[in-house]
Amino acid sequence: MSESKSRPVALVTGGAQGIGRGISSALLQQGWQVMVADIDGEAGTECIHLFDSLGKVAFHPVDVSREDQVKELIKVTNEKLGPISLLVNNAGLANPYTGALEDLDLTTWQRYLDVNLTGVFLCCKYAAADLRATQGSIINLGSTRATQSEPDTEAYSASKGGVLSLTHSLAISLGPDVRVNAISPGWIEVGEWQKNSSRYQPFHSDEDHEQHPVGRMGKPDDVAGMVLWLASDLAGFVTGQNFILDGGMSRKMVYKED
Ligand code: NAD
Numbered sequence: 001m002s003e004s005k006s007r008p009v010a011l012v013t014g015g016a017q018g019i020g021r022g023i024s025s026a027l028l029q030q031g032w033q034v035m036v037a038d039i040d041g042e043a044g045t046e047c048i049h050l051f052d053s054l055g056k057v058a059f060h061p062v063d064v065s066r067e068d069q070v071k072e073l074i075k076v077t078n079e080k081l082g083p084i085s086l087l088v089n090n091a092g093l094a095n096p097y098t099g100a101l102e103d104l105d106l107t108t109w110q111r112y113l114d115v116n117l118t119g120v121f122l123c124c125k126y127a128a129a130d131l132r133a134t135q136g137s138i139i140n141l142g143s144t145r146a147t148q149s150e151p152d153t154e155a156y157s158a159s160k161g162g163v164l165s166l167t168h169s170l171a172i173s174l175g176p177d178v179r180v181n182a183i184s185p186g187w188i189e190v191g192e193w194q195k196n197s198s199r200y201q202p203f204h205s206d207e208d209h210e211q212h213p214v215g216r217m218g219k220p221d222d223v224a225g226m227v228l229w230l231a232s233d234l235a236g237f238v239t240g241q242n243f244i245l246d247g248g249m250s251r252k253m254v255y256k257e258d
Contacts, residue, residue: 008136009034009085009086011034011037013091015037015038017038018193023088024036025054025224036060037059037060038059042195045059058080063115065119071126074126078130086136088227097152098154109155112158113159116162132174139180140180141185143157146164180240185222186249213249213252
């Protein structure tokens with residue numbers, strides 16, 4: 001076995017942009033081989049060039065809601081890198097706002113559930129054999145919106161609620177071989193982590209930062225740090241859990257005076 005083959009393999013869905021790009025980069029820097037899987041080919045190709053010097057990285061295009069494509073992804077990952085030790089289910093339709101309930105059409109509702117929830121199920125199903133064999137782990141991206149809401153976010157919130165339930169269900173079914181946990185981010189700014197053609201310089205007010213007890217908004221690196229810990233032996237006693245990663249935002253009580 002070559003040296004690169006002996007390094008553990010991580011599969012990061014939606015790994016080409018945003019939080020997923022940050023996770024892929026951090027895993028590579030910690031010696032993982034990484035399969036970046038994403039529906040956006042332009043972003044994926046860009047990542048391969050960007051990450052080339054960091055370690056062994058591959059890209060495969062996939063729509064995680066398509067069973068045939070997920071099956072192929074797992075096969076290609078094995079052929080190119082080896083059996084999967086870490087599956088990060090990060091791909092998702094990340095815009096929570098789908099408009100007023102009365103105008104929310106079934107196609108939109110279904111697409112959020114297909115990508116954000118069914119996609120997680122499919123990736124877990126087809127990576128399970130690898131993960132059992134490697135005694136690996138799964139990390140699912142939930143959201144604080146699974147347990148609290150703004151108006152007009154029904155499809156997104158419901159999909160993320162499903163991800164949290166799926167997480168503890170999988171932890172019981174796949175244990176003791178595979179640990180399964182969820183990270184629920186709050187407000188993570190991803191503008192600078194998009195592909196070149198859609199990257200933007202974010203602007204946020206003092207108020208945006210100050211509503212976080214830590215004094216700032218989140219970054220993809222914050223999520224990546226928790227992924228590294230959950231994937232490591234340091235978290236060997238941790239499974240079936242949901243970790244809220246929001247700078248304390250959801251713990252802050254807000255009173256508005258008239
Ligand atoms: P993003 O839009 O910046 O990145 C998402 C990536 O997933 C993109 O590269 C996109 O091409 C890919 N993708 C979308 N649909 C796909 C599909 N069907 N198959 C494969 N890839 C697909 O989003 P982000 O903000 O980085 O969010 C990443 C994850 O974190 C999502 O699951 C999101 O719901 C969750 N999350 C984000 C925040 C936040 O504030 N950014 C907060 C809570 C949860």
